[in-house]
Amino acid sequence: MPHPRPAPLLASRLTKIEPFHVMRILADAQALEAAGHDVIHLEVGEPDFPTPPPIIDAGIRALAEHKTFYTGACGLPQLRAAIAGFYVSRFGLQIDPARIIVTPGASGALQLILALLVGRDDEVLLADPGYPCNRHLVSLFEGQPVNVPCGPETRYQLTAPLLEAHWSPRTVAALVASPANPTGTLLELPELKALADAANRHGGNLIVDEIYQGLVYGRPHETVLSVTDDVFVVNSFSKFFQMTGWRLGWLVAPEWAVADLEKLAQNIFLAPPTPSQHAALAAFEPATLAILETRRQELQTRRDALAAGLVELGFELSAVGDGAFYLWADARRFTTDAVQFAEQLLHEEAVAVTPGVDFGQAETMLRFAYTQTQPRIEEALARISRFISQH
Amino acid sequence: MPHPRPAPLLASRLTKIEPFHVMRILADAQALEAAGHDVIHLEVGEPDFPTPPPIIDAGIRALAEHKTFYTGACGLPQLRAAIAGFYVSRFGLQIDPARIIVTPGASGALQLILALLVGRDDEVLLADPGYPCNRHLVSLFEGQPVNVPCGPETRYQLTAPLLEAHWSPRTVAALVASPANPTGTLLELPELKALADAANRHGGNLIVDEIYQGLVYGRPHETVLSVTDDVFVVNSFSKFFQMTGWRLGWLVAPEWAVADLEKLAQNIFLAPPTPSQHAALAAFEPATLAILETRRQELQTRRDALAAGLVELGFELSAVGDGAFYLWADARRFTTDAVQFAEQLLHEEAVAVTPGVDFGQAETMLRFAYTQTQPRIEEALARISRFISQH
Numbered sequence: 001m002p003h004p005r006p007a008p009l010l011a012s013r014l015t016k017i018e019p020f021h022v023m024r025i026l027a028d029a030q031a032l033e034a035a036g037h038d039v040i041h042l043e044v045g046e047p048d049f050p051t052p053p054p055i056i057d058a059g060i061r062a063l064a065e066h067k068t069f070y071t072g073a074c075g076l077p078q079l080r081a082a083i084a085g086f087y088v089s090r091f092g093l094q095i096d097p098a099r100i101i102v103t104p105g106a107s108g109a110l111q112l113i114l115a116l117l118v119g120r121d122d123e124v125l126l127a128d129p130g131y132p133c134n135r136h137l138v139s140l141f142e143g144q145p146v147n148v149p150c151g152p153e154t155r156y157q158l159t160a161p162l163l164e165a166h167w168s169p170r171t172v173a174a175l176v177a178s179p180a181n182p183t184g185t186l187l188e189l190p191e192l193k194a195l196a197d198a199a200n201r202h203g204g205n206l207i208v209d210e211i212y213q214g215l216v217y218g219r220p221h222e223t224v225l226s227v228t229d230d231v232f233v234v235n236s237f238s239k240f241f242q243m244t245g246w247r248l249g250w251l252v253a254p255e256w257a258v259a260d261l262e263k264l265a266q267n268i269f270l271a272p273p274t275p276s277q278h279a280a281l282a283a284f285e286p287a288t289l290a291i292l293e294t295r296r297q298e299l300q301t302r303r304d305a306l307a308a309g310l311v312e313l314g315f316e317l318s319a320v321g322d323g324a325f326y327l328w329a330d331a332r333r334f335t336t337d338a339v340q341f342a343e344q345l346l347h348e349e350a351v352a353v354t355p356g357v358d359f360g361q362a363e364t365m366l367r368f369a370y371t372q373t374q375p376r377i378e379e380a381l382a383r384i385s386r387f388i389s390q391h
Numbered sequence: 392m393p394h395p396r397p398a399p400l401l402a403s404r405l406t407k408i409e410p411f412h413v414m415r416i417l418a419d420a421q422a423l424e425a426a427g428h429d430v431i432h433l434e435v436g437e438p439d440f441p442t443p444p445p446i447i448d449a450g451i452r453a454l455a456e457h458k459t460f461y462t463g464a465c466g467l468p469q470l471r472a473a474i475a476g477f478y479v480s481r482f483g484l485q486i487d488p489a490r491i492i493v494t495p496g497a498s499g500a501l502q503l504i505l506a507l508l509v510g511r512d513d514e515v516l517l518a519d520p521g522y523p524c525n526r527h528l529v530s531l532f533e534g535q536p537v538n539v540p541c542g543p544e545t546r547y548q549l550t551a552p553l554l555e556a557h558w559s560p561r562t563v564a565a566l567v568a569s570p571a572n573p574t575g576t577l578l579e580l581p582e583l584k585a586l587a588d589a590a591n592r593h594g595g596n597l598i599v600d601e602i603y604q605g606l607v608y609g610r611p612h613e614t615v616l617s618v619t620d621d622v623f624v625v626n627s628f629s630k631f632f633q634m635t636g637w638r639l640g641w642l643v644a645p646e647w648a649v650a651d652l653e654k655l656a657q658n659i660f661l662a663p664p665t666p667s668q669h670a671a672l673a674a675f676e677p678a679t680l681a682i683l684e685t686r687r688q689e690l691q692t693r694r695d696a697l698a699a700g701l702v703e704l705g706f707e708l709s710a711v712g713d714g715a716f717y718l719w720a721d722a723r724r725f726t727t728d729a730v731q732f733a734e735q736l737l738h739e740e741a742v743a744v745t746p747g748v749d750f751g752q753a754e755t756m757l758r759f760a761y762t763q764t765q766p767r768i769e770e771a772l773a774r775i776s777r778f779i780s781q782h
Contacts (some may be wrong), residue, residue, distance in 0.1 A: 012512040059454045066441040068636045104495050107660050119402040136658040179775045194714045245665025263410050267527040268617040269498050273664045274636025
């Protein structure tokens, strides 16, 4: 039915927020599955593991005890203390729990930080390729995302020299991710320290997305907080702790920013979900951490198998991701248009992958997520091999 | 420790977002309780009833079945269908489930709508008095909240004539609430229809906050959707369904707005909490609705007792709220400064109430929430009586 009046004007930010190309892949994949095809999902940015049983059990106990009322805007004090305890036990770091704000997902954390720092036309530097929601959230607050092309020579990461080259009088912050999505690559602690120092020298701020923290392979777990307190850190219970649908994350802020962030939290979302917070108290228990370590090792095995298989097929992995659960592969030996490649691969061999254009200027790149079991990954590699040989 | 560099510039919106005065009352109340005092909380905007058992049970089942993965950005299809079913059974209305978007609380719903409609310096009309987060969210998106003074002659509500008087070329929307916070008053359906028509005639939009829908006394449940589809409706599982900490709400949008709202939801919060969504499926079951009806009657009894008691003490209730769980009372017979009155009442008699200034230009007003049992309300009235007689 046509709208009975002229379509109302929408906020101009809507034109800057693009839909994800992968949504079309997802819709097609679902249609194929509905038609009886066996689709292998290497496009999904969500761990395939269910939430560890101790966390589930804690959630059930919380509900049975009617722990369903609002908490404070910054979260349960005992959860903020537990997160601080995790920084002590894992990294040997003393973080004042008052600097830790529990949020509805990492999305909520990033929203608070950007609402605090980003005014009209203020610029935020981001690595291209990068997670698209991050730049869209900058636009949401009327800021200007500045996508800095980052190639294999910096493992697709923003570095201090790149920051210096792109910092302008309007720049207020740089946002990096370690491990990163879509590449799985990490920044080294000295690189993070140099980035924070450079941003601070300019009177700006560094924001570090650590939502894949803990999902690292063949190297130690790290946090930027080991090298500076003058940084905003975004973290999450979704990925390493495998609590995606619970919508729970946290941020660590410099002390000077806490009062304003709390004011924003009160207004933007009132409080993070209560049952999720009680469940998350079990995330740091030894039994949970043991389960998570087994799963981390399983992801490493998958990563190694997928990386080796893709290279053998002729994909280029210029910087093998040491973290998260993604590989960022160049398909230029097979195509000049990875969107078309991904669509054909799905329709001919029922393997779903994410085209690189969702993450930046990356016409021949594909993101492979190893969020499937190893036999499924082997099967996907066999199908991709057949697909390539027939084109 | 002093900050080692000049404090970074913050986004200018921070200056427009005020902290709540009630936070000081809350902090003082907690300190009094810690010191052993028996504080009666008439300041809390949260039902004192626990979430109904059928909803708790559904939440526990969902966790036991590992329903903890992401849902789609707009929520579980079966929950969107269940909400549509509720509009049929309660209001006789057919709403396409595609127009219903499940959100992380009503906060998430309002955020989506304002991000869609409000650009830089665009004006949004709001009733003064009104819920402060609403105007702060307008500032969050760089819009300009326009607080329209609304007195007892319109039951503190925005009406079509007031809308016409304050609409400017920069106005894009008007936001009303029925029942309203802090007053508990309602808009009649013809008034809502006139407001929507007036906004639409100007090429703008009406947003109706119906988060207290169902909490009405001595009158039928209503929704603006009975009189127009060209409206944005914000609703919540928090208040009537008593699921505050679960952080779950929904919006109903005109068909033309749905695709853009979904794009925003994907970027702003990915998805609402999954366990909460599964639990909410039980919210519309007959067993749950029977519990909620009993509790609604209990609230009505409390409202009647509190209203009669306050009037007897000399407070003026120019418009007794027919909904929500608030009374908006003028204390001008006792004070010219309700903030001071509230602080003294707390410290001398351990009764916590919210000063009116949190909600607008209301120097002698107080908000009383009847979210305590009737014996506690009677006790509070006795203490207030003693307090007044001693001043």
